[in-house]
Amino acid sequence: MVEVGDINTNLSMNFLQNTISLLILLLSVSIVNLEAQNVTVEGKIIDKISSETLPGASTMLLQKNDSTLYKFGVTNLEGKFNLKGAKPGEYILQVSFIGYNTYYKKIELKSETPLLNLGTISLTVKAEMLKGVEVVEEIIPMAIKGDTIEYDADAFKTQPEATVGDLLKKMPGVEVDKSGTVKAQGEEVKKVLIDGKEFFGDDTKMATENLPADMVKKVQVYDDMSEMSKMTGIDDGNRTKTINLKLKKDRKKGVFGNVTTSGGSTALATGDLNDETGLYNGKFNVNKFTEKMQLSTLGMLNNTNEQGFSYRDYINFVGGGVNAFAGGGGFGQLNTGGILIGGNTNDGFTKTAAGGANLNYDFTPASTFSINYFYNQADKDMNRTIERQNISDSSSFNTFQNEIQNQFDKNHRFNLKYKQQIDSTQDLTISGNLTYSEGTSISISNNKSTTNKGIFLNESNTNNSTVGENISGTGTITYGKRFQKKGRSVVTNFSAGSSSNEKKYNIFSSNSFAAIPPNLPFTNTTDQFQFENNDQFNYEGKISYNEPLGKGKYVELSYERKNYDNSYLKDFFDIISPNSEIFNTNLSLSYDNSFVYDNYGLNLRFAKGKSNFVVGGASQRSVLDGEIISTATKINQTEWNLLPKAQWNYNFNTSTRFVFNYFTNVNQPTLQQLQPTLDNSNPLYLYQGNPDLNSEYRHTASLRVMSFSQFSFVNIFANITGSYTKDKITNAQSLNNQFIQTTTPINVDDDYFLSGYLYFGSPIRPIKAKINIRLNSSISRSILFINTQKNDLERLANGFDINLENRNKDVVDIKAGTKFSITNTTYSESTNLNQSFLSTVYYSELIINIKKTWTFSTELDYTQYSGDQFANNPDIPILQASLSKRFLKGNAGLLKLTVYDIFNENVGINRTSNSNYIEDERVNTLSRYFLISFTYKISRFGGKKKKEAETSN
Template sequence: MKRLIQLFPLFLFFFTISTAYSQSSLKGKILDKADNKPLTNASVILLNRDSVLRYYNRANEEGKFQIKNIKPGSYILLATYPKFELYSDTIDINDKDVDLSDIKINSQKNVLEEVIVSRRLPITIKGDTIEYDAASFETEKNAKLEDLLRRLPGFTVSGDGNISAQGKAVQKVFIDGEEFFGYDPKIAIRNVRADAVDKVQLYEKKSEEAELSGIDDGVRIQTVNVVLKEKARKGIFGSVEALGGTKELYAGNLFAAKFNQTERIGITANHNNMGSSNGREGSLRMNNQITGEPLNTSLGANYENQFFKKALKVNANYNYNNSSNKNRSEDYNKNILPDESVLERKSKSNNKSSARSNGVRSNLSMRLDSTQNMELQTNGNWSTNFNLNHTESATSDGTGTAVSSFNEDNESNTSSKSNNFRLNYRKRLKAGSSLNLMVGNNFNESSSESKVNSKTYIFKSNDSTIIDQTRIGENKSNNFSSSLNFNNRINDAMNLALGYSFNHSKSTNEQRSRDNATGKVDTLYSKDQIDNNTNQGINVHLSYRKDKFEVNLSNRTFYKNQKLNDSFRNVDLSRNFWDNNLNFDANYRLSNSKNIRLAYQSSNIIPSFDQLQPLQPQTNPLFQQIGNPNLKRAVNNNISANYNAFSLLKGTNININGNFSFVNNPIVNKITVLENSAQISSYENLSGKSNWNGGLNINHMQPVANRRINFNKSANVRYSNSYSFTKFESEQSQGEFRLNNSKNTSFNLGSSLNEQDSEGFDFDISLNAGINAQQNSINTQYNSTNFEGGASGYIKYFLPKKFNIMTNIYYSYTGPTKLYKKSINQFYTNLELEKKVLKDESLTISLKAFDLFNTFNNTRRNGSDTNYSESIQQVLTQYFLVGVKWDFNKYLGKSND
C-alpha cells in the first residue's frame, strides 16, 4: 500500500501528460467584411453539439484569436461582435491544430434581411439579478440541482450542502419563487433534478422582517431562485437509497415528490445509525466520522398549492424526528491562575440521550383585492427529551497533589410544547404609500423531572458534600407582539417609513429541589421566578435610491419596563429605561458587475436579569454564580464594508469584505477561583477600555485552462482584544482581582482548483495555511504562535462500462504551542467505486470505504484567557459500506429533443 501511495503522483503525472497530448488548438482572425479591418475583442465561442459552452476566448488588437487544449470532437463555432451579424459554423477538431485563417463578418447596417438569433446565452444580467441558463452547463444523467450549482461560475457547494455565490453564503433557495420544504432548504438542492431546471437566478432579497413590515432594515440575503422548465412543472420524481456496512452500520433514505403546475407534494424519510438525519450518510465529500452510537429516524411531508386564480397560496409541512446516542468523552483542563498556581482537572463522561419531536408549519398568503394582502404563519412543536449522564472528575494542583473530586449521576426527562402565529396585513393606499399591520403570539410550556446524585470531596479540609435530590421544573412563557407601520414615497428617489411596535411577555420558571432522604425543599437549588417585560418602540426609516446609489437610515427607540421576582432568593428587580438602535447602510453600484456597500450599526447591550440577580440557584458545590445589581449597559458599534466585482465574459469574481466592532463600557466576566477548585462567577463593567475585534476577507475566483478549471484564492485576517478579571483565593491570602487582556490574531491563505465537466475526470483540490497567535497579559510565559494548515482533494474518474471511481483525501495540521508540545495531525482517505446500471442509468450500485487507512485523530483543543483544554470523544472512523440507489422520474423534465 505504501508503494502504491508513492506511485500515485507519478501515475497522475503521466495521466495529465497523456491527456495534454490528445488536445489541439484553434486559431484564426476576425475581420470586418466591408474593409478587412480587425474586430478587436470579438468573442469566439465553441459549443458542443448540445449547445453547451465548452471553450471561449477574445480576439486581440489585430483581430487574432487562439483557443488551446481543445479535446477532439465536433463543435459549433460562434463569432460575435457588437452591432455585427452572428457568425456560425460547424467544425471538427482532430489531433491536429486548426488554422481558420480569416473570418469575415458583416456589420448589421449592411445586412438587409432581419437576423433572428436563436442560441441561448449561458449567463445574462437582468437588473440586480444574475441569470444562468441551465442548458448551457453540462451535468451527468440523473444529476441533482446540487450538481448543477457546482458547475455555475461563481458558485461553490460544500460537502454538507452549504452554498456560496459570488463570495457570499446563500441563505435562501426557492423553487419557482416559493420555498420547498421550508424547514430545510437543502432538501430542494439534493433532490430536484438538474434536467428539470430552466434558469438559476441569483439576487439579494430583503429580510423577511423588512418584507412583512415594509420598513427596510438594510439586511440583504443572498438568494437563489430555481426556475423550472414548463414541462417540469408536472411529474413525479424522487430517489430511494439503502446502505449497509461493517460495524453493523445501515441507512435508508426516501424522497418522493409530485408536481402538478401549482400543486407540489413531497415526502422524505430517513432511518440510520450513522449520526445524521438529513440523508447525507455515506457522502464521500463529507467528514463522516461517527460520534458515539447514534440512531436517527426522521419523516417529513410538504404540500404547496394555489387556489382562487392564484389569489390564495398555501404552504404546509410536517416533520418528525427521533434520535438517540450513547457516547463517552475524556477532557483535560488546565487553569493557570494569576499567582502562577495551577489547577489541573481530568474528567470522564458517559452520556445517553434521546429526543423525539413533532413539528407543523404552515403559511397562508391571500390577495384580498388589488390593494390588500394578508399572510398568516403558524407553527407548532411537541417534543420529549431524555438524558442520562455520569461524570467523574479529579482536580490536582501543579505538583500533582489532589485538591478535589466530583462524581455525579444525572437523569432527566423533559417534555415541551410550543405554538405561535403571526398575522400580517398590508394595504396599499395612494400611489407609493402603504399601511402594514402585524399581530403575533408565541407560547411555550415545558415540564421536567431530574434525579441528581453527586458527591464532592475536598481533600485538604477532608470535607464532602452529598446531594441526592429530585428536581421538578415547570416553565411557561407567553409573548405577544404587534406593530403598525406607514410607508410613504416622498418622490421618485425618497421613501419615508414610520412605525410603532408593542411587545409584552410574561414567563414563570419554577424548580423544586427536594432532598430524597428528608423530602424537604432545598432552597439553595430551587427557584420560583417570574419575569414581566413590556416594550414600546418608535421606528423611523428613510431611504434614498437614485440611479446607482442607495442609502438606508433607520432608528428604533424603545421604552422598556422590566420586572423580575423570585420568592426563594428574595429577589425583586424592577427597571424602566430608554433604548436606542441606529442603522445606516449605503450601497453604490459602480456598474452592473461592480458594487460597494458600507454599513454602520450602533446598539446597546443591556445587562440581563441573570447577570443582575444577587444569587443564582446553585448547580453543584464547585460552581456558584453571583449577579451584580449595579451593572450598566454597554454600547456596541459595528462598521462593515464590502466590495464585489465580477466579469461574466471572463468568469472572474472578487469579493472583499471587512468589519470592525468595539464595545464601550463592556460587561466582562469576573471569576474567583478558590483553593478547593470551586469557582464563583460574576460580572462587572470595565470603564476606560473596550472589547473590540476586526477582520478582513478577500476571495478571488477566475477560470483557467480555457475556462475549464476554476481557480479560487482567499486570504483572511482577524484580530480580537478582550478583557476579564481573575482572582485566586486561599486560606492564607484573599488575593486581588487581576485584569487579563487577551489578544488573538489569525491569518490564513487558501486556494482551490476544481473542474467538473462529466468527461474524463472531475477534481476539486484545496490548500490552506495560516498562523494563530494568542497573547494574555497574565501568564505571559504561555503566549505562543502556532502554525495551522491543511489540504483536501476530491477526484472522480469516469471509466468505461458506466463505472466511476471517486476518492476524497483530507489532511489538517495544528502545530504545537508552549503548553501543548505535540502537534495534531488529522488525516483520512475515503474511496468509492460505483456502477450505473439500466438503460437510463437510474440505478447505482456502490462500494465505499471511509478512513481507508484508519488514521483519523479525534483530539480537540481550546484555549481562552487562563483556561486551556483538550478533549477526546468516542468516534468511529474506519468502516465500509455497500449501497444501492434508484432515481425514479416520470415525465419531470423529460423530452425527446
C-alpha cells in the same frame, strides 16, 4: 529571546493587516476599472422575415485570437443593444436568440471612432456561419442582478446522483462544510426556497441534502428582507441569507425522487470477520410537482451518523442548565465565544429515524399556501475524554474528564404560511409554526483537576440524568396597503408566541478536595432532584407609514412595541434516602420578568439611478420589570437609546455591486444570564446568573462588494464587518481555595470586533483549470475578569484556503487544495498564559467517469494540528473511495460500494480556544467501515418515464 507565541501573534497581525489591505486594493482596482470606457458598439436586432424586433437577444464581443468572451449585453424592448467600454482591437460579434441561428461578424474597433453603430442585424432561421471562424461557446456560470447573485446550474458539472448540496459546493463563493452547513459570501445560509416557495420551513439541510441537483436550473443567492420590509421598501435590517432554487422547466410538472437502501459492516476496522456490528442506511425522497402544487415526502433510517436535517431542536432543551452538550456531567461552561480550531462534527454513534412532508399550493396566482410537518428522533452514544487548560489570575491548572453519555430525543415540527394579494393595492401574509420536543440525557463522568506539575487539587465523580420536554409556537400576520398616490403605503405586522419548557434533573456527585492551606483535605456528596419550569410569552406589533417626498424620495414613520414575559421556577430537593427528600430553600428560585420595548422610527430613502440610500433611526425605550418571588426582590430598569442606521447600495453595472450598512441595536440579557439560580450540574464548575445585568448597546458597520466578469469569468466577493459594544455581557470567573470555579455574567465597558472575508475565483485557461482562494481574518478585543483581576483580552483568528480544479469535468473531475487557520489569544496582565494554535488541512477530490455507466471517486482530508499547549498533536488522514455502476432501463438503478476511513484514523478530535481555557476533546466515532447501496431513481415528466442512476451516501 523571541517567543514562538510572539512570532505567531506578529504573523497573525500582519496577516490581518495584509488581508484588509488586499481587500481595499481589490475594491479600488475594481472600481477604477469599472469606469474605464473606450469604444461603444451599438445596433438593433430584428427577425429577417417579419422585421420584428427581438428583445432579450444576447450580444457578445469575443476575442478574435481564442474566441473568449470579452463583453456581454442583452437587447432592450426595442431590440437595441449597447456594449460599452471596449478597448480598440479586432473582435468577433456574436448575436444569439432562442429559435434563431447564431450570427457572427468580424469587427475592428478604433480609438478614433468612440461609437461604432452596426445598424440593423437580421437573424434568420437558416444558419449563416462566418467563414473561417471557429467559435467555442462557454456557459456563463453566474450573473449579478441587483442584490441577487444568480448561478447557472448547467455550468457546474455534477454526478447523476448528486444532491443540491453537491451542486452548491462547486459554485464560487459558496461553501458547504462536513456537517452540511452552507455559507455564501462568508455568511451562513438560513433559508432555502424552491421556486420562491417554502421547503420544510427554515431547515436548509432538508433541501440541500435530500433534493437532487439535476432538477435545478438556476441558483439565486440574496439577503431576503422581512415580509414587512418587502411591502414598505424600507430595509429594517432583519435580513436572512437565502438561496432560491429555480427549477428546470421540464421538472416543474411530474413525479421524481429516489429510494436508497444500504448495508455494511465495521469488520474492516476491527479485523474480525465475525464482527456482527451491522450498519444500515435507508432513505427515500419522492416529489410530485404540477403547475399549482409542489408535494414532497421524505424519510430516513440509519445508524451511520447521517442526518439530513438540522439538529437545533435537540440542542435547545436536552442537558444541564448551562451547556446542552454537557449533559449535566460535562464541564458546564457557557459558550463565551470560543473558536473551534479543528474538529469532527460527526462524533459518537447515532441512530436516526426521520420523516415528513411538505406541500406548496397555489390556489390562484395571487393566493399561495405552504404547510409542512417533520418528525425526527436520534439516539446518540458518546464516550469522550477532555483535557482542558484553565486560566486563573496568575497561573493555570488542568482539568481532565472521562465521560460516558447517552442522549435520546424526539422532535415534531409543523409550519404553515399563507399569502394573499387581496387586490392590486393590498397584500396579506399569515404564518405560524409549532414545535414539540422531548428527550433524555444520561451522563456518567469523572473530573479531576491538577496543577501544571500534576499535583492533585480536586476530583468529582458524577452520575446525572435529565428528562425534558418543550412545546412552543408562534403566529405572525402582516398586512400592507398601497394608496392611489404612488409610493404612499401603510404596513402593519403583529406576531405572538409562547413556549413551555419543563426539565427534571437527578444530580449525584462524590467529590474530594486536596489539603490546600488553610483547609484540610475533605470530601462531600451532592445527591439532588431538581425540577425546572420555564414559561414564556411574547408579542410584538409594528405599524409603518410611507409617504413620497418627490421623485425617488420617501419618508417612513413607524412605531413598534415588543413584549417578552417569562415565568421561571427551579426547585432543589436534597435526597436523604431513597424515599426521603428535603426542599432546599437556599438554592430554589422562583422568578418572573418582563421586557417591554417601545420603538419610534423615522427613515428617509433616496433612489436615483444606480444608487439607493436609506438614513434614519429610532428612539427606543426599554423597561425591565422582574421579581425574584422566593426572596421578594424587585428588579426594575428603564433605558432610552437612540438607534441610528444608514444603508447605501450602488450598482456600478450589471456585474458589480457595492453595499454599505450601519446600524445600532440593543441586546437584552438572556433568561439564563439573569437567573440568580445556581447551576451545580458539575460541582467543580458552578454557574450563577446576575439579575442586575444591563442590555448591550452595539454599533455595527459592514462593507460588501460583489463582482463577476462575464468576460473573463473572474469573480470577487469581499466584505468587512466591524462592531463596537457598550456594556458588553461577558463572564467573570472566580476560583476558591479548592479550585472550584464559579462563573457569573457581568457588564464591561467596551468590546471591539473586526473581520474581513475575501473570495477570489478565476479560470486559468492555458491549463484548462480554475483557482479558488478564500481569506478570512478577525480580531476581537474584550475584557476578562478572573478573581477580580482585569485582563484586556485580544484574539486573532486567520484562515486561508486555496484550491485548484479542472474545468472540463466530463470524464475527470479533480480538485486539490490546502487550508490553514491560525488563532492567537493574548492577555494584558497574564502574558505567560498567551495561546497560539495552527491547524492545516490538505484535501483532494477525484471523480473518474469510466465509459457511461461506471464511476470511481475518492476523497482525502489530511489534517495536522500544532500548539505547545497540547501534549499530543496528531496527523489525521481520512480517505474514502467508492465505485458505482448505473444500470437498468434508462440507468434507473445504481449499485455502489463505498469504503469510509480507509486508513482507520478517524479519532474524533475537537479543539477549542476560549477566553479562559483551551480544550482538547477526543470522542469515539465511527471509523473504517464499508457500505453497499442500491438506489432506484423515479423520473416521470410530461407523462413519460425516465430512469436515471441515483445514489445516496
